[in-house]
Amino acid sequence: MDFLDELIQITSNERVSTNETVLEQHSKDEAYLEPKNPDYVVFPINSEEVSAVIKLANKHKIPVVPFGLGTSLEGHVIPYYGGISLDFSLMNKSIEVRPDDFLVTVDPGVTRSQLNKKLKQYGLFFSVDPGADATLGGMAATNASGTTSVRYGVMRDQVRNLEVVLPNGEIIETGNLAVKSSSGYHLSSLFVGSEGTLGCITQLTLGVYGIPEVIVAARVSFADLQGAVEAVVDLLAGGIQLARVELVDEHSIRQVNLSNERDFEEAPTLFLEFHGNDAGVEHDISFAKELLAEAEGSNIIFEKDVKDRNALWEARHNLAYSFVHGHPGKKMMVTDVCLPISELAGGIQAAREKMDALSLDGALLGHVGDGNFHALLMIDMTDEEEKRKAEAFNEYIVHYAIDRGGTCTGEHGVGAGKKKYQQKEHGQSFEVMRQIKHAIDPNNIMNPGKIF
Amino acid sequence: MDFLDELIQITSNERVSTNETVLEQHSKDEAYLEPKNPDYVVFPINSEEVSAVIKLANKHKIPVVPFGLGTSLEGHVIPYYGGISLDFSLMNKSIEVRPDDFLVTVDPGVTRSQLNKKLKQYGLFFSVDPGADATLGGMAATNASGTTSVRYGVMRDQVRNLEVVLPNGEIIETGNLAVKSSSGYHLSSLFVGSEGTLGCITQLTLGVYGIPEVIVAARVSFADLQGAVEAVVDLLAGGIQLARVELVDEHSIRQVNLSNERDFEEAPTLFLEFHGNDAGVEHDISFAKELLAEAEGSNIIFEKDVKDRNALWEARHNLAYSFVHGHPGKKMMVTDVCLPISELAGGIQAAREKMDALSLDGALLGHVGDGNFHALLMIDMTDEEEKRKAEAFNEYIVHYAIDRGGTCTGEHGVGAGKKKYQQKEHGQSFEVMRQIKHAIDPNNIMNPGKIF
Known part of the structure; x- marks a missing residue:
């Protein structure tokens, strides 16, 4: 019995595919990386099937790559070594x-x-x-x-x-x-x-x-990025319990205005959300107003009603879409570093200067309460020069972050794209990770070529 | 050069000890377990010395047991296989x-x-x-x-x-x-x-x-343990941000009254603390008052001033001391399980019934917001029957917890005392822990005989 027949015996004829379209759907995620087809796509319906498929793959030393919906951003689900893409879309009921x-x-x-x-x-x-x-x-x-x-x-x-x-x-x-x-x-x-x-x-x-008793959203503009980041540090130091705090730069607001016919002020903007009980949120808001005014924030708007809150957050919510829509034919490359809070303002400033120096088109935005920020770069994938520049930009901010006690990825993960930074970031502890990987997966069948 | 000389060469003559009194100090923690002396006690002053000592120990396959202040409760620092007790009391400055x-x-x-x-x-x-x-x-x-x-x-x-x-x-x-x-x-x-x-x-x-802007403490009595635990679930479900929520049973309050000449109501009692801004805490308190009254709490007291707060919490703070003081010659054995919140009331009830059935003397108290509770048992260590009963009680509540999706230890750890429950609690994943231990410490020199 060949491997395909064994897979079918474990699952069913309909739940193992070698159809070219299906393979192609499992060759990529939302990263800017080269796709690669798996040899098989298997759709298990329970843990026992997953176990049987992996046991079989381990026996034959065939790679297994788990696949959710392919929304990862660093090539996590690309089966570079072929093998099985294990698609969990049928295990989605309970x-x-x-x-x-x-x-x-x-x-x-x-x-x-x-x-x-x-x-x-x-x-x-x-x-x-x-x-x-x-x-x-x-x-x-x-x-x-x-x-x-x-x-x-x-x-x-x-x-x-x-x-x-x-x-x-x-x-x-x-x-x-x-x-x-x-x-x-x-x-x-x-x-x-x-x-x-x-x-x-x-x-x-x-x-x-x-679900919190009360949710209030806010939006504030600043003269520069530095001022916006410093305002966040002030809010956190003041003990205000922020449920969300997002920074969007002026380039991004301009793109949202262009793509959606809006007239939001084209300035670095903070989007905030407060969760809590009525009195606590009221108190936090009045303190936040003081701190934001001291930090020279302008156009400060607060909204409580769900519809008004969504309208207020529109520029943030539509940002990625606006960039994709506004740059037909280009592909979005998203960077993702996280810095100690005290290094964040400097990091965002350095990123903007580097983007300008490289003449790259894109936005800066961040989950600034965590020190995490992204650059959204719109790249023409047929332009080798532009791809090289984007890669150089990514390398620059990753090294900037690691050199200051931060990390090469705050939330997107390593996948294939950030493997090359792992040794520098983790030093001797990377060897401990390797030892753990080898102890648990001695045949290196599970998602080979990722992280390591 | 023998091993002792090598240790002295790495550190200094004064910072390696084989003095019987020093060895004896490093033979035990606060557990009820049998002590055992190490062969050497070493007092390193920096990471480089620690590294050199451990490298040497690894070469000779000699056990190393890190030692802080010996406050652990499950024999974590007892050097059952001899070797080096590595005492960190000189690395306490920076x-x-x-x-x-x-x-x-x-x-x-x-x-x-x-x-x-x-x-x-x-x-x-x-x-x-x-x-x-x-x-x-x-x-x-x-x-x-x-x-x-x-x-x-x-x-x-x-x-x-x-x-x-x-x-x-x-x-x-x-x-x-x-x-x-x-x-x-x-x-x-x-x-x-x-x-x-x-x-x-x-x-x-x-x-x-x-440091929170405002701290308010509260104390509430209940007719039974069940009612107290249910009140906590109501407070948590109500979205009230509790900073502390401790349950102390009526036996414990009686002991505190006896040892300290107090007249606290001898009933199951909750000790609460609220942290936040003035308005938020005010709101939480007024909502908490409603919920506590509905849950039939009595003697509800709130205090804001630091001295009054400490007085209010006195019965909780003095509890362990009161038991030790009230049972001269006996040793305290502390159990430590954690249950899903929905199983907590039943677990505490079962623990009380089991204590009564075994005629054991002791208190029940818990960090009930986490589902974590302790029994403090006062044991005559020369009475084999009493020791057996205490061990039987501990086993009973550990199995009770594991069988209901809880854990054998919420916060004290495994050490030597709870090794025997690891296989039952972790099942097949205990083997993964072993693999990791073996990959990182193939000679098993680091704190051997703990966890595994």
Whole structure:
């Protein structure tokens, strides 16, 4: 029996594909990297099938690459060494809520919007919001975060337990249902962010939160980026509980105005959100107003009603779309570094100067409460010179971040794109990561060519 | 040159001891377990010395047991296989504050009260409060937590970077200074809670918080434990931000009254603390009052002034002391399980019934916002029957917790005392922990006989 027949025997004829279109769909994510087809796409329907497929692959030393919805940004799901793309889109049904425990247990293919729709019935929400409507399995694999992590933490902070199929086909659980534990090594935190290199996530138990009593959004303009970042530091130091704090630069606002026929002030702009009880938020807002005025913020607007809040955040929400729409034929390359807060203003300034020096077209925006910022560069992929410049820009800010105690990736992960920075960032501890990888996956079948 | 001479050559004559009194001081912690002397006690003064000592020990396959202040509760620092007790009491000077980043970098022998004294000058505080004035290195090694973790998280949540000396003597850094990162495996979370079995922590960078604008304490009595736990669930579900929420049972209050000539109501009692801005706390309190009244709480007292707050919390603070004081000649054995919140009331009830059935004398108290509770048992260590009963009680509640999705240890760690529960709790994932241990410490020199 050949390998394909064995795969079909484990699953079914319809759930193993070698169709060129299907292979091509699994050859890429949203990165700017070269695609590569897998040899097979398998659509498992439960953990036992995942286990059987991986056991078989391990026996034949054939690579396995877990695939959610392909929204990753550093080539995480590209099967550079061929083999199986393991697509979790059929494992997307179960959402089991334990409202008294503020927990939910989900299939790995469930998306965050699907989860939030269900949780709303219980007055609960899932906090991690990376922008894309990614699968929760994929979000755990890359330790996704986004606009709300300043308040609620990143994906790793929400994961209470993972069911994982190891490279040898064994099924383990990494945690439990208790709020905290000091029992043994914290495997949940190890598997979150391991990008499918240590095993396949087949179920997740996640912490969730009560929907806040009051949500207020705000928008403020500043004369320069420096001033906007300093205002954020002032707000954080003042003990104001920000639920979101996003910075968008003037180039981005200009693009939003152009693509959407708007007239937002073309200045560095902060988008804020406050969650809490009525009195607490009221107090935070009045203190924030003082601090923002002292920091010379202008056009300060606060909105409470959901429709008005969405209108206020429009420029931030439509930003990526506006750039893609405004640059037909170009591809978006998104950088992602995270700096200590005290280094953030300098880092954003340096990034802008470097972009200008290289004559690159793009936006700067960031989850500034975490020290995390992105450059969105619109690249003509047929222009080798422009591609080289974009790569040089990325290298420049990555080294800038690592040299100042930051990281080459705040939330997008390593994938294939940031492998080359791992040795510099981690030094001797990169060897420890290699030892762990080798101990758990001695045949290197799980997502080979990623991280390492 | 013999091993002792080599140790002296690395450090100094005064900083290596084989004195019987010094060995005996390093033979035990606060656990109820049998002590065992190390062969040597070494007092390093910097990471390079730690590295040289561990490299030497690894060459000769001699065990190394890191020692902070010996406040651990499960025999973590007992050198069952002899070798070196590596005492960090001389590495306790450096405290480097980065106030704009809400970070501090400390030597591993610095204690939490020493740190908080320094941080106060900056309007900052370190949140983890396990009761004992432990060293921060030890607190990271066991993933300590305590009364404030319901609001600020456990030790693992605060650790941004660790300098670790590996079993081969290499010095690594596990993290960075950024708030978040998706770069490589999260080694900080792996080393936190690894109890010295993977290496020695020689420096820590920790997240800290601004001292809250307002702190209000509260105390409430209930007719039964069930009612008290249900009230906590109501408070959490109501979105009230509790900074501390401690349950103390009626037996404990009686002991405090006896030992301190007080007349606190001898009923299950909740001790609460609220942190925030003036208006937010005011709002939380008025909502809490409503919920506590609905839950049939009585004698509800709120205090804002620091002296009044301390008086209000007295029964909780003096509890362990009161039991020790009230049972001369007996030793305290502290259990430590953590349950899903929805299982907590049942767990505490079952624990009380089991204590009564075994005629054991002791208190029940808990960090109930996390589902974590302790029994304090006063044991006559010369009475084999009583010791057997205490052990049977501990086993009973550990199995109760694991069977309901909880953990055998919420915050004290595994050490030697809870090794026997690891296989049941972790199942197949315990083998993954073994693989990691073996990959990083192939000669098993680091704290052998703990966890595994």
